[in-house]
Amino acid sequence: NAGVTQTPKFRVLKTGQSMTLLCAQDMNHEYMYWYRQDPGMGLRLIHYSVGEGTTAKGEVPDGYNVSRLKKQNFLLGLESAAPSQTSVYFCASSYRREWNTGELFFGEGSRLTVL
């Protein structure tokens, strides 16, 4: 079992370039999330999905788009990268629970630098 896999692990972009981060999970989880982690800021939720074909905005969605065409994949896109998007991006997934949000399973992160 690979769990949650993120690609690429590292990427350097120039301002204005576009790119897509791919997250894949093999645990048949309903919920998937994209967070960014910046020094001194903890983790902040960008977008999330509660099922195939659905997406929703998190705390810091501006400048990002997402898609969940297949249950196991959650893509995060940057259409026109800005230096403020330099960060470490984490994908996570979890089971759907009737009563609340359960534990999250995280990928190893994707370190993005925008010059």
Next chain:
Amino acid sequence: SQQGEEDPQALSIQEGENATMNCSYKTSINNLQWYRQNSGRGLVHLILIRSNEREKHSGRLRVTLDTSKKSSSLLITASRAADTASYFCATANSGYSTLTFGKGTMLLVSP
């Protein structure tokens, strides 16, 4: 906005000592979770405590929850150098499918 806030921001102890980290939050929660992050790695779930629970144990970990004070604590007993990591609390609010993370406590355990 951050829901949970950990305290202290950094903690340095010797192997064998206990480490206590605290988390305060602002609004009502359904459950509170603690995660560990080793340097350069993803977060790993440690323990989940529901709003109707007051204390929970898992190995050397002990978590308490005081909903009246909107606070939680994580105690790691008999710390080891391998416990060196950042620890985050995360809160789940009723009716939502997301977790809100705090900024974390950096724990350094010296041999």
